[in-house]
Amino acid sequence: MEKTIFLFRRKDGVSRDEFAQHYIQVHAPLGKRLTRCLLGYTVNLVQNRESPDSVTEHWVPAAMDILTPSKAYASMQDFEQVFTDDRSFIGDMDLYVAGKEEHVVAAEPLDAPLGQETGEAKAIWFYKGSGDVPPPPPGARRVIDNHISRKMVYRNDGHWDSLAPDISVIRMAWAPDFESFGVDLTDAVRVREYRFVPAPDW
Numbered sequence: 001m002e003k004t005i006f007l008f009r010r011k012d013g014v015s016r017d018e019f020a021q022h023y024i025q026v027h028a029p030l031g032k033r034l035t036r037c038l039l040g041y042t043v044n045l046v047q048n049r050e051s052p053d054s055v056t057e058h059w060v061p062a063a064m065d066i067l068t069p070s071k072a073y074a075s076m077q078d079f080e081q082v083f084t085d086d087r088s089f090i091g092d093m094d095l096y097v098a099g100k101e102e103h104v105v106a107a108e109p110l111d112a113p114l115g116q117e118t119g120e121a122k123a124i125w126f127y128k129g130s131g132d133v134p135p136p137p138p139g140a141r142r143v144i145d146n147h148i149s150r151k152m153v154y155r156n157d158g159h160w161d162s163l164a165p166d167i168s169v170i171r172m173a174w175a176p177d178f179e180s181f182g183v184d185l186t187d188a189v190r191v192r193e194y195r196f197v198p199a200p201d202w
Helices: 016-034 063-067 076-089
Strands: 002-010 040-046 054-060 090-105 121-127 142-154 160-163 169-175 189-197
Touching: 002 016, 002 063, 002 142, 016 040, 016 054, 016 076, 016 189, 054 063, 054 189, 076 090, 090 169
Parallel strands: none
Antiparallel strands: 002 054, 002 090, 040 054, 040 189, 090 142, 121 169, 121 189, 142 160, 142 169
């Protein structure tokens, strides 16, 4: 199993509110319904940065499964439907692949209805080197370090290149509220979390 982490930026002319509303109400339910290889699916809407607008997590058997239309979808019609909607509100993106999730502080996710905001503070940090990763926030209820194996870049000829990543670890942490983390969150990306397919045990 692998995990794809997409950093999506909204299309020019689309406001952040329009991006968020369309993603949660239209695109994510569409993707959940038509994408065959999703083992887990979470959308994190960014609150405190201009870019990216979302950090989206897909748990999949292999990263290339979700990037290959014939594997990800039952038909090219399904692919075109998702792709066309994607292009209607998403501009560019960065794509990282995690080969391992490390449960630094282990706990179960909050029980929340699928497709609705989980109601818990979630913060995300990006670390270039594994030696840059600090101890977990003292007030965090749950902490997962995503160890990045590669970065994927789309080529104009329709193929994907697998590159050495410029990020080693993407840390995700949860707490009752942002103040409870007990650390300076200046470098953290604060998000609103929406789960559409529960994450599998890994």
